[in-house]
Amino acid sequence: MNNTLLSITIALLFGIGTFMIxxxxxxxIVLGMTILSHSANLLIFSSGITGGKTVPIITEEIAQHTxxxxxxxxxxxxxxxxxxxxxxEMLFVDPMVQALTLTAIVISLAxxxxxxxxxxxxxxxxxxxxxxxxxxxxx
Amino acid sequence: xxxxxxILLVAVPIFFAAxxxxxxSRFKLQKALNTTVFAGLFIMSLAxxxxxxxxxxxxxxxxxxxxxxxxxxxxxxxxxxxVLSSFISMMAMIYGQDYMDKETALDTTFFPLxxxxxxxxxxxxxxxxxxxxxxxxxxxxxxxCGLIVxxxxxxxxxxxxxxxxxxxxxxxxxxxxxxxxxxxxxLYATVGTLNMADISxxxxxxxxxxxxxxxxxxxxxxxxxxxxxxxxxxxxHFWLADVHPSAPAPIHAMLSGMVIKVGxxxxxxxxxxxxxxxxxxxxxxxxxxxxVTIGVGAASAIGQYDLKRMLAYSSxxxxxxxxxxxxxxxxxxxxxxxMYLVNHAMAKSMLFLATGETLYHAGTKDIRKMGGFIxxxxxxxxxxxxxxxxxxxxxxxxxxxxxxxxxxxxxxxGFYAPVAIALLFAIFTLFYLFRTWMTIFWGELKEPxxxxxxxxxxxxxxxxxxxxxxxxxxxxxxxxxxxxxxxASEITAQLFDPQPYxxxxxxxxxx
Numbered sequence: 001m002n003n004t005l006l007s008i009t010i011a012l013l014f015g016i017g018t019f020m021i022x023x024x025x026x027x028x029i030v031l032g033m034t035i036l037s038h039s040a041n042l043l044i045f046s047s048g049i050t051g052g053k054t055v056p057i058i059t060e061e062i063a064q065h066t067x068x069x070x071x072x073x074x075x076x077x078x079x080x081x082x083x084x085x086x087x088x089e090m091l092f093v094d095p096m097v098q099a100l101t102l103t104a105i106v107i108s109l110a111x112x113x114x115x116x117x118x119x120x121x122x123x124x125x126x127x128x129x130x131x132x133x134x135x136x137x138x139x
Numbered sequence: 140x141x142x143x144x145x146i147l148l149v150a151v152p153i154f155f156a157a158x159x160x161x162x163x164s165r166f167k168l169q170k171a172l173n174t175t176v177f178a179g180l181f182i183m184s185l186a187x188x189x190x191x192x193x194x195x196x197x198x199x200x201x202x203x204x205x206x207x208x209x210x211x212x213x214x215x216x217x218x219x220x221x222v223l224s225s226f227i228s229m230m231a232m233i234y235g236q237d238y239m240d241k242e243t244a245l246d247t248t249f250f251p252l253x254x255x256x257x258x259x260x261x262x263x264x265x266x267x268x269x270x271x272x273x274x275x276x277x278x279x280x281x282x283x284c285g286l287i288v289x290x291x292x293x294x295x296x297x298x299x300x301x302x303x304x305x306x307x308x309x310x311x312x313x314x315x316x317x318x319x320x321x322x323x324x325x326l327y328a329t330v331g332t333l334n335m336a337d338i339s340x341x342x343x344x345x346x347x348x349x350x351x352x353x354x355x356x357x358x359x360x361x362x363x364x365x366x367x368x369x370x371x372x373x374x375x376h377f378w379l380a381d382v383h384p385s386a387p388a389p390i391h392a393m394l395s396g397m398v399i400k401v402g403x404x405x406x407x408x409x410x411x412x413x414x415x416x417x418x419x420x421x422x423x424x425x426x427x428x429x430x431v432t433i434g435v436g437a438a439s440a441i442g443q444y445d446l447k448r449m450l451a452y453s454s455x456x457x458x459x460x461x462x463x464x465x466x467x468x469x470x471x472x473x474x475x476x477x478m479y480l481v482n483h484a485m486a487k488s489m490l491f492l493a494t495g496e497t498l499y500h501a502g503t504k505d506i507r508k509m510g511g512f513i514x515x516x517x518x519x520x521x522x523x524x525x526x527x528x529x530x531x532x533x534x535x536x537x538x539x540x541x542x543x544x545x546x547x548x549x550x551x552x553g554f555y556a557p558v559a560i561a562l563l564f565a566i567f568t569l570f571y572l573f574r575t576w577m578t579i580f581w582g583e584l585k586e587p588x589x590x591x592x593x594x595x596x597x598x599x600x601x602x603x604x605x606x607x608x609x610x611x612x613x614x615x616x617x618x619x620x621x622x623x624x625x626x627a628s629e630i631t632a633q634l635f636d637p638q639p640y641x642x643x644x645x646x647x648x649x650x
Contacts, residue, residue, distance in 0.1 A: 021310075026306075029310060037313065037316075040317045040321050041320075043321055043324045044320065044324040046324075046328075047327050048327075096327075096333070097327070100270055100327075100333075103270070108313075111277070111281070114281070115309055118305060118306045119306065122302055122303065125302060134303055
């Protein structure tokens with residue numbers, strides 16, 4: 001149920017981002033890039049198990065009771081780690097997607113700040129934020 | 140001992156990037172240190188390649204997490220690419236130490252960023268983890284953005300243009316990276332692992348069971364977009380002619396020599412290892428787009444009077460030949476594509492390094508204002524002629540062998556029309572490169588009263604050494620291509636049968 005909502009949100013964000021990067025204003029392009037990269041981050045996040053019962057820290061006690069769904073692939077029954085069939089109980093949330101999302105967020109932060117500095121320089125040099133007027137290199 | 144080389148090839152440049160930041164003011168030490176480091180990296184990569192060739196694939200597990208963590212895999216393709224990139228980056232580094240401006244480049248960010256760029260390249264070629272590939276792509280892109288703005292002595296591009304070029308480069312790169320992230324997320328949601336060998340095994344099992352989800356095809360096509368962008372394949376080639384000529388010569392040589400080959404490497408690695416079932420769909424796409432790439436690049440290069448821009452369009456055209464070999468898709472054509480890749484990387488980086496010196500020598504970047512430089516600089520004329528001959532495909536240079544095997548393999552595989560089109564545009568290449576060479580170096584000196592100025596602006600001994608070593612390599616692979624051919628055949632055999640790669644990666648035990 002929540003997955004549907006999440007999917008629609010991601011799709012909407014992709015749409016908004018694509019619309020924004022097709023504008024002519026440099027700042028709108030940078031913001032569109034940010035929205036796009038965050039929708040990609042949400043997509044990564046949604047690809048793992050988020051409905052698990054506990055954090056993925058396996059202590060001795062838990063290890064005795066677990067079936068270890070996350071770390072075992074059961075290809076014969078169609079179980080591939082993040083996708084678990086209906087009715088299978090999930091013990092842990094997927095730790096991988098959180099690590100991936102964090103990495104992607106940090107990288108997009110660095111790229112976005114670099115892009116903002118660049119757009120400031122472009123504005124200073126050309127006195128405009130309209131990309132159709134920033135065309136010295138002629139494509 | 141050999142076991143640790145893959146991680147050293149990534150860690151050593153990053154370590155020295157930090158060291159060189161602290162040694163900013165010690166210029167002489169910087170020069171000696173960086174030359175030593177890059178020579179060391181080249182020797183290490185060569186040792187790794189020889190070891191891998193004799194004893195099989197080397198796997199390094201970072202943190203010993205087995206297939207769940209990040210792994211570095213040195214198979215023949217990866218380590219071969221690392222050798223190539225180490226050689227070219229060593230030459231670019233030796234050349235750049237005399238070429239770049241001292242105050243604005245060498246004393247500030249040139250050495251650290253160059254080290255990080257090489258670390259990114261080595262990481263891309265050695266990693267066995269899909270998400271790690273994305274991280275190294277970003278490392279490479281950010282470092283090269285910082286390097287493009289630096290200035291050198293033969294670099295007549297105003298800062299205004301460089302800023303605009305980087306803005307385009309970064310926005311488009313970010314977009315391609317987002318496409319890649321989306322593809323990685325979809326793949327992770329499908330098979331639940333990021334290890335390339337593991338993904339390959341699971342997709343093969345799904346395919347054998349007949350339950351391959353349809354969106355795997357979409358993911359494969361998204362990767363074509365990403366790597367096609369990196370390699371400047373036809374609909375995604377437009378950024379290259381703006382970005383590459385804005386860079387100073389050593390960086391231009393690295394970007395056009397090595398960085399666009401990352402796209403070819405990605406297609407070979409991802410599509411042959413992970414998506415062998417989708418190759419029936421991707422091969423024709425690559426084949427058709429490669430022909431258009433060859434045509435568009437050659438046709439655009441003919442109309443250019445800006446030397447660097449013309450050579451950048453020539454890069455677009457030449458990368459089309461590599462993609463042609465990949466797209467035709469038999470064992471022999473893929474071998475030919477790999478040989479073309481190596482020879483083009485060497486010859487093109489030599490040509491770009493020579494171009495940087497030529498522009499400094501001429502004091503302008505307009506071909507029409509140059510002429511008769513064979514009298515003021517016979518050395519540059521020789522190097523430029525050798526580079527042009529290799530790119531145009533004339534014996535005894537490496538480019539001749541490369542073009543010959545591409546056409547021969549294409550005919551053997553029965554692709555007559557594509558080979559005919561490629562041959563037609565090879566004649567275009569011959570035309571625009573030799574027209575340029577004759578305009579620049581033959582004829583009367585355009586400004587005879589400035590002859591002493593021209594002679595004063597001649598290459599330094601260090602620059603001559605770098606150019607001469609590249610020239611030796613270009614001729615060596617022209618007259619004695621057997622080792623390269625044997626290596627390329629072996630690499631292709633590994634590509635078409637990825638089982639040894641999978642066994643080497645998944646054979647280890649998880650603690």
